[in-house]
Amino acid sequence: VKKIPLRHSILMLAGVIVLSWITVSPAATFKDALGRTVTLKTPPKRIVSMAPSLTEILYYLGLEDRIAGVTQFSYYPPEAAQKPNVGSYINLNAERIVSLNPDLAIGTKDGNKPTTVRLLEQAGIPVYIVNPRNIEDVISTIYAIGELCGVGKRAKELSTRLGTRVKRICARTMSLKRPLVFLQINIKPIMTVNKNTFHHDVIRLAGGDNMARDEPITYPRISIEEVMRKGPDVIIISSMERGGSFERARKDWMKWSSIPAVKERRVHLINSDLLDRPSPRIVKGLETMARLIHPEVEWGR
Incomplete structure (x- = not known):
């Protein structure tokens, strides 16, 4: 039997070790907002966003080329509307999602049905669930999604910038008198929000006092008489x-001159997308709200 020189044996062994490193890379595991473990063998390349806010986050992170599908009302940025549609975030089309061959779906606790999540997992699609409850959570969620998608460094930079903007608003409003704010989120019937909402957190951080914070219903109907x-x-x-x-x-509202806000002509409009969606734009909503609540502050650009 012909012997293999020792030098050649060492080289062959080194080659086997290197090959094993290349082919057997450890999978990454992540904990989602529900405490579930989500395992990804590689950073995802085909992502289905199961809520408009998640679509905005993916674009914010520069991951638009990886988005395989979005839900109805994913119209920001405008080019998101051109992505394949998988239904509304409440009524997702699981068959459509599976047909897009995603390697990750990202969903929300509020809105996405657990039955749909289970169907996708049974089809072998990893599903990561988020559940932001306030602005701080939104920023943390942006960072978590960046980590999940393999762009942690970029996500950290972007989320830090958002956090800095929030801190700037808080620093400017902290010592100011807090005006009583009525936020109307629906025209007919007139509806508002209590303290268990993003809207309340925005009002609070912007230096205002939510008129309906202690209402027992999350989105209560309010009469004109109650506002007066x-x-x-x-x-x-x-x-x-x-x-x-x-x-x-x-x-x-301008008909009811006995209301202080009307008397002082402090009745304003705001883009609901800046308040309703737990996305990066909610920080813009906070900045806009702060300007409306505290016009006496020199905010600059």
Whole structure:
């Protein structure tokens, strides 16, 4: 039997070790907001976003080329609307999602049905669930999704910038008197928000006092008489309705001159997308809200 020189044996052994390093890379594991373990063999290349806010986060992180599908109302940025549609975030089309051959789906606890999540997992698709409850959570979620998708460094930089903007607002409003704010989120019937909402967190951080914070219902109906009785200093209308009806809602309040906000002409409109979606734009919503609640502050650009 011909012997293999020792030098050649060492080289062959080294080659086997290197090959094993290349072919047997350890999978990465992540804990989602529900405490579930999500395992990814490699950074995902085909991602299905199961909520409009998640689509915005993926674009913010520069991952638009990896997005394989989005939900209805994923219209920001505008090019997101051109991505394959997988239904609404409440009524997802699981068959459509599977047909897109994703290697990751990202969903939300509020909205996405657990039955759909289970169907996707049974089809072998990893599903990562998020559950942000306030602005701080939104920023943490952006970083977590970046880590999940293999762009942790970029996500850390971007989330840090958002956090800096939030801290700047808080620093400017912390010592100021807190005006009573009525936030109207629906025109007919008139509806508002209690303390268990993103909207409340925005009002609080912007230096305002939410008029309906202690209401027992998350999104209560409020009568004009109740608003007149409580007398808010500022009225802000955030509605998905646009155009004439949106402006008419503001003009309707101007009839009630006994309300301090009306008397001081402090009835404002705000883009509901800046408040309703737990996405990077909620920080812009906070900055806009702070300017409306505290116009006396020199905010700069």
